[in-house]
Amino acid sequence: MHSFDQVFTQYQDIVTTGVYGSAIGLIIIGLYAVLLKKNLTKIVIGLSIIDAGIHLLFVAIGYIQGGTAPIFSPGHEGEIQKMVDPVPQALVLTAIVIGFAVTAVALSLVIRLYKHHNTSNIDQIKSLKW
Amino acid sequence: MMALIAFSLMAIVLVAAAIYAVLQKDLLYAVISTGVISVVLSVFFFLMQAPDVALTEAAIGIALTTIIFIITIRNTTRYEDDPKDNTLEKF
Amino acid sequence: MVISPVHYIAVPLLAAFTMPLIAKVSKELARVIPGLVMMYLSFVSVVLMQQVIQSGPISEVIAGWQAPWGINLMFTPFSGFLATLMSFMGLLIWLYSFNFKKVDFSQSLKYQTLQMMMVTGATGIVLTGDIFNLFVFLEITAITAYSLTAFYRERDGAEAAFKYLLIGSFASVFVLLAIMLLYTQLGTLNMAEIAQKIQAGELSGTMKTTIFALFLIGFGIEAEMFPLNAWAPDAYSQAPGPIGAAFASIVVKAGVYALIRITFTLFDIQGAHMYLIIAGLVTMVIAEVSAVAQTNLKRMLAYSSIGQMGFVLIAFGIGTKEAVFGAIFLMFNHAIIKGLLFMTGSYLTFNDTNKQISSLRGFGKKLPLVSLLFAIGAFAIVGLPPFSGFWSKLYVLTAAGSKEMIMLILIILGVSVVEIIYYFRVVGKLYFSKEENDIEVQKPSINAMIPMVILGLVIVAVGIYPDLVTGFFERATDMLLDKAHYIEVVLTQNVVN
């Protein structure tokens, strides 16, 4: 486990591009799916990929080099100095559960649309105009 | 050194799983790769000293999100442009 | 039990959690609870507004932690006025939807819970003093709006709800990104402390504009600015009758409030006001023009509501004291008049599945009172003298005049003419065209008629004697424009109650 901390401190730039790059990559791929794909389920998959990217970014901004998890386990009471920022973690907890709730409602709408129109292709369902 | 290779491998798997999830026509495999994304994400959170979030992502991201997607696929089409989709008969 | 702003959120939550239990005992009682809650909240609003007028804004601290560390609720004259408006409208909408024919009995428990929680979510957005809490309440309002839009089986509510959900998820992605960036730069989530730190210049140029742009897009979707309101016409027209009224009078207000709180209190970017004017102008012109082309009554009202929101944005964009006063008056008027129009409109087109305006021929005789109230609403929204809409339009036009924005005045007057065209076309159909097809008409029940009559009376009363309410707007304007007072109230006082 500590070998990863060592990696995070030594190869700082590789890790930065790795984390931020993959998070932004996830958001871009999710956006691609939502904007271009026709199948309703695939669009909801795109939405959950964008959510995954956002949550990764949220935790990444809270990470501090060489920091430990913000838990005062027995015997480590004094180590306030080397702790990771706890606030983004608390916010991500809420954001993940909200993302799940919205995904559940979206999928129930997809199911009802399929039962009603017998197709899950968004072009066939577009009966509402601008 | 090994840890660096493992870390960058995971980042590549993350993006590859996302691309696979979007391009795959068979929705079941696409949903499974969203599960893979959640697994790698949970490991990343653990590495970034966020155990609470790793546990949440594991419990909700991997288990529950994947299962509600699979239930949706069961009630709608399994393949993206499903041949037995009735849209063709209309024309 | 000391009355405090937290009751706006805690009491409806308690009611929402107990309703399934009470429904096991008696379904009838379970449907009455939202009404009792709304009545209690209206009473709380009256009490708190008195307190605010005497002793200034109330900042209530949650969980005992002082402002920047804990979450605080801000009951200022501006947010208090909006919370009061939302509670009263929530009460009227509950009364209107009590035994709404189309909501069949077994579903009405879920319907009432979702409707009450939508009002609570909007009130939460208005009251909270913490950005991430604002995001959570935005999600509460959004998730109730998705489920309620898709409530009816036979209409294509599910498409409208899915479209709304897609665009709503974009809104929450943008807001989350903005909160994330803001936290990295300033290290705090409390709105007052953010305003203080931005004023002290702790946020650099490019990052500040990026965060402001992300917030603007995120809340612009909720406040129906032009490029982002593709969801609104479908959501309004497919949702059940009372929900359309709730969208127009409550949910959109919360979106506009969040937008105004970002531009006026948090960020002081010069271009912001000009941007608001341009965005509002574009929204208004396009919405009003497409309203004329509508044959479906509810879609026409939806476009007119978006146009009015554009008008509110213009008024806030002008930014002078009188313009902001006019804007707040406009928000008050829009909530009441648009609520009345949606309520009466849904009874006028009750039995017509695709809500055609042409089917309203000669309804003046069949539904005399409902048509009269619709006419009052139409005259008021257009801004004719004896009604309240006139005053708010007058204030905004004079404010624009004092800033020599002649082009703006011309466009606003032009748009008013467009409004007159399509509203009088409907009123004309109601009264002056003879009825030929005998669509049997749905007589509204007593409890649906009461809120419509109350709203009609309020419009006429405020129209004739506007000083009834302008006192509140004065204080609200001063509070909104006075950023230092907002920061000082939140950050310096100790745990108050």
Place this chain on the structure above:
Amino acid sequence: MKKVFVLILLAVVGLYLSNTFNLISFGDNRVGEVVEETTTVSGYYLKETPTKSEVANVVTAIVVNYRGFDTLGEVTVLFLATTGLGSILFRRKEEEEGVERLSKPASSLVSTGSRILFPLVVLLGVYVFIHGHLTPGGGFQGGAIIATGFLLMLISYKNYKVSHSTLGWVESFAGISFVLIGFWGLISSHSFLQNIPQVGELNSLISGGVIPIIYIAVGFKVAAELTGVLDILLNIKPKK
């Protein structure tokens, strides 16, 4: 044509995001010195949690106590998602009977395995949300784990029925207890969700005053709601 436009848009968004996030260097210490008068909010939390509110897990203290209103909103979002799901996928009573959840019975391996695993998974879930304030984990995580336990049973047994009334009772009681704790705080020490002064010291099970009780209520509520969501979704009559 639309594809090209979208690809350009994606490139612009990607570039914009990447150079915005270039300004934020990964891993540098934004929390600042955690000393007596810290400026940042997280520094305050790190200093206050072990001393004043006697909770080992700082994230739990933030989620439940410092920002308890977020969690209240959070639990409402899940409650409304369940209600909304129920109203969207509502089916008249007569359509309901004869809903065949599984066409073929699960294999003996799955059914015996899940019968053994189910109590263990629920035990793990309960452990996670009872020790929310000591070890990583808490109400949301514990509730989700319990929901996966029920999911296991729902999948492997055709006639396994999760009774909606018990779910309803558990959900309502947990929600009501959460709000009542909030009101009790408002009455006793004039601020909603106020934490009572400390009983028990750091890292013991009974520590942190009201925080573990709230998180246990959240755990029950999240477990009941997620099981409800899964039950509604699993009982939809698949279209043949």
